[in-house]
Amino acid sequence: MQDPNADTEWNDILRRKGILPPKEKPQDEEEEEAEILKLQSVVKTYEDMTLEELEDNEDEFGEEDERAIELYRQQRMAQWQATQLKNKFGEVLEISGQDYVQEITKAGKDLWVILHLYKQGIPLCTLINNHLTVLARKFKDVKFVKSISTTCIPNYPDKNLPTIFVYLDGEIRAQFIGPLVFGGMNLTQDELEWKIAESGAIKTDLEENPRKQIQDQLMTSIRTSIPTKKDSDSEDD
Known part of the structure; x- marks a missing residue:
């Protein structure tokens, strides 16, 4: 008779099906x-x-x-060590092109990196930098980085600014390029958080897209401002 405590594939199957009792320790x-x-x-x-x-x-x-x-x-x-590892960052790091490989490509295994390419004098870039400063404090296990566009990538066109690249293990997993992607100067911190969260880089506590809330409010406002047929008939009378 085969030993029920023997480490065999057949015994493992029998244990999973409840035919054999768990292996004795x-x-x-x-x-x-x-x-x-x-x-x-x-x-x-x-x-x-x-x-x-x-x-x-x-x-x-x-x-x-x-x-x-x-x-x-x-x-x-x-x-304590787990907490320190999780709360490793907490601020937006300014880098140059020379820092790119070390700070992004070799940032670390299973580490998300958010890179914002910007230029001074572009209001939307300034707005996004302000939002990222807050998000970096909120998501301290994610590395937030910013760089003047042409310092990081020579001849990078201004029309593509702002640009956000999302990296994991040194590879681009998502990219947001140009002002239209961000919705202009009306971009809120929550909207930017949701956008980055869709890439998988951060775990947001927002329950739904903040932009959708604004759109729903706008549509409600438009519907209430349009005269109904009954109102039109009353005016004709």
Whole structure:
């Protein structure tokens, strides 16, 4: 008879279908898991204490307490590192053409980069830079970059400004080129956020396209300003 605990493809299929019971864990693995659970239960008693408070009371702890506290320290450190990684940026970085490869192409794996090509003296470029400053603080896990267009790309035509390129892993995933794409000086911060979010670069908390709300309000205003047939008949009388 075949050993039901053997690591075979057939046994795995039988386990998934419930024909065989789950594979028995070695005694040492079970003991290790039990020890971890026990330590975690002890850790919970220290969750409301700061690391400084733990150190002040260190003389009162036994061996089990010390192991639990060390586990707690490791968990807190891992949480801190994860937070630091997620909140890595937070501002718009100004770059030149020489910085392009390092800051964008080699920015990092699984990292979204938003590049705004602009020129001073173009009002819409200034507006977008202001919006991006706010969005960079909101989405600190995304790298926001700006560059004067001809500094980054020689002879880049002004008619294409503003331009936003969206990168992932150094490759362009979306592009927004020219003033018509942005809707002119009426562009709001929410509209720009929604537009970038559609590329997948940021996770917006907006529930629907802000531009659609404006369009719906405009259509409602137009409908209420158009005389109805009944109103026209009354005027004729």
